[in-house]
Amino acid sequence: MPPALRGRLITLEGIDGAGKSTHLPWLAEFLAQGGRQVWVTREPGGTALGERLRELLLREPMAPVTEALLMFAARREHCEREIWPRLEQGTWVLCDRFTDATYAYQGGGHGVAATLIVLYAAALVFMQFTNAHLFRTPGFTEQPEWSRPLATGVLLGAALLVGLESELLVSALNPALQSLKISPIFVGLILIPVIGNAAEHASAVFFAIRDKLDVTLEIAVGSSTQVALFIAPAMVFISLLIGRPMDFVFTGFEISAVLIATLLIAVISRDGHSNWLEGLQLTGVYAIIALAAFFL
DSSP: OOOOOOSEEEEEOOOTTSSHHHHHHHHHHHHHHTTOOEEEEESSOSSHHHHHHHHHHHHSOOOHHHHHHHHHHHHHHHIIIIIHHHHHTTOEEEEESOHHHHIIIIIIHHHHHHHHHHHHHHHHHIIIIITGGGGOOOOOOOOOSSOHHHHHHHHHHHHHHHHHHHHHHHHTHHHHHHHHOOOHHHIIIIIHHHHHTHHHHHHHHHHHHTTOHHHHHHHHHHHHHHIIIIIHHHHHHHHHHTTOOOOOOOOHHHHHHHHHHHHHHHHHHTTSOOOHHHHHHHHHHHHHHHHHHHTO
16 A cells, blocks of 8 residues: 655546647646646656566567556556655656556457447448348449359459558568658558559549449548448457457547548548539548648
8 A cells, every 4th residue: 555645646648649739848847846746757768667567468478468467567567766755755647657557558449349230230230131132222224244253253352452462561661761751650651551442542533433423432432431340349359369469549640530430431421412513622621630640
């Protein structure tokens, strides 16, 4: 149990890019000007052992339970060696992340991923079975030019080729990032989706030219929904199976980009019509997000 404490512990929580590191020096200076003794620290870290554990946590893949136990070990050392003695002396301790971050990174991230996968499965059941009548579109008079086996074979072959292309792209990614000095956020958010989804984009444009807006939206919006609600959460659990755990915590910029995209799609598609100005506006918003990602 900690001793009787006369100081104060203030923790700043938030995702990467939220401004914790920016506000900590300002807050420390403000408190110091008020005559208080201030000490600034971070988690994981704050002690020699904590800093070594921080390097392990950031660089080495490990099971979620192992990660949580190392976090708590670093925190106990931090409290015993630094935080509690300083609080007992009356020092105000400012800490970059503490308990709340543990709940988010070592606990909540996996729960969010599981919840999104359940929601995606529920959406499929809703659209394909329980309320399929709401999503039926008028039939078309076109006759298929290819037989079903031929169309299936071409689709499968194209999927395999795209998978091979994606593998080559990923293998060349790290050398390209090091030589070109491009922001990883820009590459992951802009370049890879544009290149990897080239066939999908071409299909959406093709159906839009033929005035089949429903199919165009299913291709453009449906694939994004699939990635957000299924692919990304599934990668969290796949990473656990292969021994390279990844979290499901995003930066403020990434969350803002998703929010803006969702609102724009909802507003523009609500009336069931589109025109060239709306298309230009969507392209402009995409360009703004791309420029912001490039300079991050």
